[in-house]
Amino acid sequence: MEHLGNARRLSPILHGTKPAASGLWIPLILMTLGMAAPAAGLTTSDRLAVISDQLGYYPCMDCHGDQATYTQPRILEEEHVEPLLYTDTEGVVHQVTFGERLAISQLIAEPKAWDLRSEMLAKVGLSIGIREYMEFNGLSEEDSVWVLTHGGGNIWCLNCHDIEDRNKLVKLNGEKLTFNQSQLLCGECHGPALHDWELGIHGKTTGYWNLAMDSGDVSIRKLCVECHNPHAPAFASMQALPPPVSRIPRRGVDAPETAAEDRENGGHGHE
Amino acid sequence: MSRKARFKEGSCGRRGFLKLLTVTAVGAMALPSESEAFDLDAFIQRHFKELDKEALAKTLRRLEEKYDHDYGRDDFKVRADGPQPGVHYAYALNLSKCIGCRRCVQACVEENNQHRGDPERGDRIDYIRVLEMEKGSLNVEKSEHFYDHEVPAEGKYYMPVQCHHCNDAPCVKACPVEATWQEPDGIVVVDYNWCIGCRYCAAACPYWARKFNWVKPRIPSEEINPDTHYLGNRPRYQGVMEKCTFCINRVRRGLNPACHDICPTGSRKFGNLLDENSVIRQIIATKRVFILKEEVGTDPSFYYFFD
Incomplete structure (x- = not known):
């Protein structure tokens, strides 16, 4: 280790x-x-x-452990967009989103120093504690909706996830893999x-x-x-960081005034 | 009076010439005092390659003290780690994967203590220039340097260009005072204390890799990277040339360059060209590799590839 x-x-x-x-x-x-x-x-x-x-x-079995397996295709994101019910340590039932439910599982599985605070928060108001936990761990609400674009409709959950043990992945030959x-x-x-x-x-x-x-x-x-998000593996686009600022006026982009001003200021090539 | 009118009246005769000479001389004398206080030790310092062990140690200590003083810190470290035997650094960049996000440009500026520039003027020094290219074309003349949008854009690919660390480097040949040279491990370096600022090397470079300090570099002291190398990212003077050194302060200790580790797409690959197990050799053996401006015959240590 x-x-x-x-x-x-x-x-x-x-x-x-x-x-x-x-x-x-x-x-x-x-x-x-x-x-x-x-x-x-x-x-x-x-x-x-x-x-x-x-x-x-991996916390799938926390929810799916006692559920029957549906083998019929259905819309994955719809499955995970409905509020889930979570019973906290005090026995209070909360409505949580899928992302929050996942964060709770992670919080229980990976206790960190920070969690002492969120454990306390969990007793007074679970959602506040979980929101902070998600922010702390870089989880966003978009993560809570899973869209399966992988494979263009030709693959389904059970191509990768094990039918019995949702905490495992499965190869084509039936060999089980951990996440x-x-x-x-x-x-x-x-x-x-x-x-x-x-x-x-x-x-x-x-x-x-x-x-x-x-x-x-x-x-x-x-x-x-x-x-790569395995359910939507295309690499996400992102905003480019700011471009360099040219001191040479660009043809057809910078106004001629800018060019004259630049020469007065002793503008030089951008070397 | 316009320049044309002056010529007509013949005022560029001897008197005019002397007047011009005086003005130029006064101007030239005023220049150093604006930028750096005169330092006798720095003035009589020998070329980096001529420094013996003792003189080098003394120079590094002097620079550390100077930088600590200049930037109000106490943690400056100026190294002079030498090249490792059997190592020739090389870089490979995957053009199929690069999305042109400029994270490498930012990481480079932070690692290498470049001039941050005037926010209004925007004259920051970047070692890496990311070119937005038309798909299906390799014409750098038609590339766009100043794109500012979500990337990757439809129908475009991105080609970051930086120093290619040529084995037959035109910049090294152009330098009249041997202030720049290629180290045995392939890194082309500059001795900022020896450079006279003539900018011949910038004119010679076909990759636009050399950048000149027109002004004294402005770097907020809290943004300074105090872990520096004499031939690399130590703060520069006004009027000297600088360039990418593959992050010499990092790679000579076995670390990857900063641009390599920041890349979110894993397009950037770095390693030892002389080690047949290195990722660079694997790429050369298995991918379609090309050299930018191969026809100019500079024999770079920088490769582009597609997959």
């Missing part, structure tokens, strides 16, 4: 750049590669050895992407280009679902 500690220390760098749509997946999976050699040399078995002792919990092994599932259809990911070409690896130079630290390679 020594490697995990290091990954946690480095992880804010990653989280700062994460598009909002994938915020839900932040706490799920953080894979660390504590290799002595550059990450390109790693094999699948090495990777599994590293991630197998990490997060295996932190999801790349093996993705790779069943996206083989070339998985191969490139293993080599470090596809995806994002941060930290050290040369792990040998400082063996105490690690590189972190993001898993598929940390960048």
Whole structure:
């Protein structure tokens, strides 16, 4: 677990750049590669050895554990947009959104120092505590609506989720995977992407280009679902940061006055 | 009086010339006093490559004290980590994945202590220029540098351009005082204390990678990155050239450059060209790789690829 500690220390760098749509997946999976050699040399078995002792919990069964499985196709986002009922520790029943329900599960599964406060809040007014918790963890209300655009209508929940145990994923051969092994599932259809990911070409690896130079630290390679929402995997568009300001007037864009003014001010080429 | 009229009256004769000379000389003398206080130690300092161990240590200490004083801090560290044997840094950029969000530009400015510029004038120094290109075209002349909208835009792709760390670098050849050179690990660096500010290198560079400090760099002291390298991100003087160094303060310690780690799409890849297991070598072996302006023969350490 020594490697995990290091990954946690480095992880804010990653989280700062994460598009909002994938915020839900932040706490799920953080894979660390504590290799002595550059990450390109790693094999699948090495990777599994590293991630197998990490997060295996996912809260689906908290709600779905005692429900019968519907095998008929239906609109996924409609299923999760209805308010859910949640009974808190005091026995009070609350109406919560799907995102809030998920946050409650995470709060119970991953107690942090911060949660002492939200636990207290939970007793007086659950929704206030949960809202703060969601904000604290970068979860937004949009995360609570899941839209399945993946596969263009050709795949369904049970292609990836296990029919009996909702806390597990399932491969085509029936092998069950925990949520932190999801790349093996993705790779069943996206083989070339998985191969490139293993080599470090596809995806994002941060930290050290040369792990040998400082063996105490690690590189972190993001898993598929940390960048791609598995239900809507297209990379989200974002606002570009401000453009450079030209000191050379641009033809047809900047007014001629600007150009004259710029020369008076001793304007130079933007070198 | 217009310039044309002056020529007609012949006022550019000897007297006019002397007058002009005097004005120019006074102007030139006034320039340094505006920017930097005169520092004898800095004035007599030798070229970086000629500094022995003792002189280098003394120089680094002097700079640390100066920067601490200038920016009101006490944590400046100026390193001079040398190149590692068997390492040649190289960069690869995936044009199929880059969405042109300019996060790399921002991270670079923060890491490398660039001039933040006057907010009204907007003369911030950026090492990375992101070009918005038409899909299906590689004509950089028709690229858009100043796009400001949600990215990626329909029908466009994005090509960030920065220093290519050429192995046959025109900027190095153009420098009349050898203030810029390529290190053994492939990084093209500038000794800011040796640069005379003639800007020949900027004219020679085909990638628009060299940036000139027209004014004394303005950086708020709370935004300063105090972890610096002599040949890299230490604060610069007015009138010197600067450029991307692959974040020499980071990569010489094994870390990735700042632009690499910030990229939200994972388009940027960095590694050792001489290590056959490195991601760079994997890309060269398996992807469609090209060099920008290959015809100018600069042999860059920077590759673009598609997948």
